Structures are given as structure tokens and as C-alpha cells.
Amino acid sequence: MFYLIHIAIFCAIYGILAISLNLVLGYTGLLSVTQAAFYGLGAYATAILSTRFNLGFGESLLIGIAIVSVVSFLVGLVLSKLAGDYYAVATLGFNVIIVAVMLNWSALTNGPLGIAIFSKTTLFGLDFSSQPAFLALALFLLFLAYGIGYYLKKSSFGRVLKAIREDEKAIQVFGYNTTKYKLVIFVIGAALAAAAGSLFAAYISYVDPSSFATNESIFILSVIILGGLANLEGSILGAIFLVLLPELLRFVGFPEAVAAELRQAVYGLLLVILMLYRPQGLLGEYKL
């Protein structure tokens, strides 16, 4: 049972991350490969604030979101000068920088050793430290992220985002300052990723830089491409699928000596097959 709850919590965390990136890539067309950096900043904010300042989960979550919002605003300003492949490469570079800071600013982050968290997860006076309670908290935050995504998708703002994705020059001709729109959605996406990071840190009770490297950003990208671009339900479905798939492969009777490698190979193969036969993802509304 604990194993299932553990998987469900990770599905919720990756669901939030997938929604956060889908707003940026699926709805706005910005190929961002840096979501793990914001995820990591949120996680480190919670770890540092709870261990050094004895702040509760709620406070560290909010402060983490605020810090990431400011950082992502500044990064977004720089990125606004770029487009297409250059944008993707620059976001990847930002992820590398953040991981390098986590590794090397030892006085703050404890370097590669990471930070262990010993405090309980409390919010509004309620204790969410037990696994079932933490699952409820994770699902609540996932629901909140979905609600924000749904509101944005249905709003006039969301409609402009889609137009930017389709033809940025054309929508500019109609008087929209697309730079501001892109900046706002980039910050919202980063803030949601920070919330997922905060949740991750509180659940695992430990953070280290390896959890937020570029391969994590690529994994989040895979989740939304597989689940479906510009589809919030697809984000959640993709998260469930990609979190469950390696777990399910554990139950396939691979030879002990090569089980891990075979699981990875089969996992990769299944993704390739899915992309070949369903390039828009499981529930996608938009193709890259």
C-alpha cells in the first residue's frame, strides 16, 4: 500500500510539473528545457528555509514560489530576445547554470552532499507527514495547478498565448505585446514548478543537485509530449504513464543481471513506438 501511495505522490508531483511546462510549451509554443531548474530552486528553497530558518512547509512553499518568480522573470527577460532553437538551447544552459550553483555554492546548498530535512510537513496547523496525508496534500496542489491551468486556458489571455504559438508576428500585427505575454506565462510556469519542487523536498526529506539536472527537464518534456501538448488532462495522464511505466517493468521477468538496463531499453522503445504512431501524444491538441 505504501508503495502505491509513493507512486501516486510522484504522479501528482510530475503532474504539476507537466502542467507547468505545458502552459509554456503546449499553449505558448516556447520550447523550454529548464523546468527542472525551477523545480530544483523550489525544492532547495523549502530545504534551506525549513532547516536553517525553521519555517513550516506553507511558508517555505510561498517564499520558494516568490524567489522562483523573481528568478524566472529575470531569466524570461533574457530569453525574450531569443526564439526557436536558440530559445531551447538557452533554457538548457540556464538549467546547467542552476545545477552548477547547487553543486558549488556549498555554504548555502551543502554542495553535492545535498540537504536533509528533518522537520514535519505542516500546513495551516495540520500535519501532512504521514504518507496518506501527504498524498492528499499532493493531490490538492495538483488540483490547484490544474485549476490555474484551466482558468488560463479558458481566459482571453490563454487565447492570445495560443495565437503566439501559432504565429507570433501575425498576432503582433494586431497590437499584442507578445514579449509581456510570454514573460507572464513563463513566470507562472516556473512558479508552479517551484511548488512541485517544494512538495518533492518535503516528501523525500532530502534534496541534492542530481535530482534537478537537465535530464530531469527532458523527462518533464517527455511527459507532456507523450501526454499531449496543450492538454491539461494529457499532462496528468503523461505523468501517470511515465511514472508507472518503469515501475510496471519491474514486474516483467527480466534476467537479474541485466534487468535495470533492459527496463531502460524497453522504456525507451515504448516511447519511440508511441511517438511514431501517435505524434500528438495521448490527448494532444497541438503538434510541435
Add this chain to the structure above:
Amino acid sequence: MSALEIKNLSKRFAGVSALDHLSLSVKGGRLTAIIGPNGSGKTTLINVLTGLLPYESGSIIIGQGESQNKLQAVQIAQQGLTRTFQEVRLFNQMTVLDNILVVLTKRPVQSALFETLKRETQLKAETILKKVELWEKRSELAFNLSYGQRKLLEIARVLAMSSSLVLLDEPFAGLFPQMVKKVSDIIKDMRAAGTTLILIEHNMNLIRELADWVVVLDNGQILAQGPAADVLRRPEVIEAYLGD
């Protein structure tokens, strides 16, 4: 009264002059057609006017605005100028209705974030789509429309903007006669409503039918301008544009 004033506008591509110190005054409320052979600078002029291409020198004054150099596309649109494209540029993976609703959205981000879709906005979109006979297609993705319908949707998007100055870049290109009549009627309605129109077109019959004023471009300069009946008879225009 002048709706658009262009002074000494120059634009070069890799040393080749596309617009060569071009000056032009477009009177408000009438349809000015810009014609000229391929490569004469017609589309470059429209792209420069709408901020999609930068230019080297000169000035553009829209309406009663002050002369400002190097305006961005967004600022130009906010001054009441909009356009259609020679190659139709729709928001393909959005519905026909959303292609109209999106241009009816308030421009500032903070307004768009909290704007709810009002009944009057929906009605305006409905009226426009009915006018171009695309209401039945409102739930289709723009990508799935026929070429003629795509042209109509682009014109509908311009209608939704209610701009005072509209640039139409070959709106009749590739349309069959029935569709040409429909687009022509819409353009006449826009002119009757007082919109200043600049039309780039190669079909001389349509130019004669629609244009109040014709400007002939050649090598990025104005070769001739005046009423259609007069301009299209001039020997230098026939030589440059229509051939011998």
C-alpha cells in the same frame, strides 16, 4: 485629410534597394491601390509599414500621429493600422471562432488575464463570421478550411479589428470568381464604412472597379499615381507593368 504619410522611406536587402526614398500620401476614407511588377517593392512597403521589416531611413506618420521612426508592429497596430498577408497567416491550430475572438481581446496582459468573454464580444464575432459566411465553420480548426475560406477568415480578422487603416496584400490571389465577388463586396463595404484601404492587386479589372487612386511602383519608387482610368493608360506604366 491624409491617413498615412510616408516620407523618403528607404529599405535595402543586401545592398539592393527595395524602397528608394519613397514618399507617398494616402488620403483617408478611400481605396488606394498599389500596383507594379514583381519585385517593385509592394509587399516590402506593406511589411515595412506594419513593422514586420525594419527600414533604413525615412518616416511614417499614421493618421494624426507624430512622425516616429522605427515603430514596432505592436505600436503600429495600436495606431489603428492592420493588414492581411499575401500568404495567408491564420492561427491554424485554433478554431475559426477563436481566430476572431483573439483579436477582440483587450491588449494589456493584466486585462486579458481577468477578461471574461462578454456576450457582446461573442455577438460581434458571430456577426463578422456570418458576414464572411464562415459562421457554420466556427468550430473547425482554421487549418482545415479551404484556401478561399482561409482568405475570408483573414479578412474577417481584419474586420474584427475595426482599424481605420487596412492594408490588403493580394486578397484576391488564387480565388475563384464567386469568392472574388464576395471579397470584393466586403472591401466595398469597408470603404463605404469610411475605412482607409490600401490594396495590392494584380488584377486590373478589380483595380478599375475598386480603386479611387492608383499608385504604380517600380524599383522601389513611384512611377505614376492618379485615378485608375488615367494611370493605367500611361505609356510608362504600360511599359513597366503591363509590357508592350
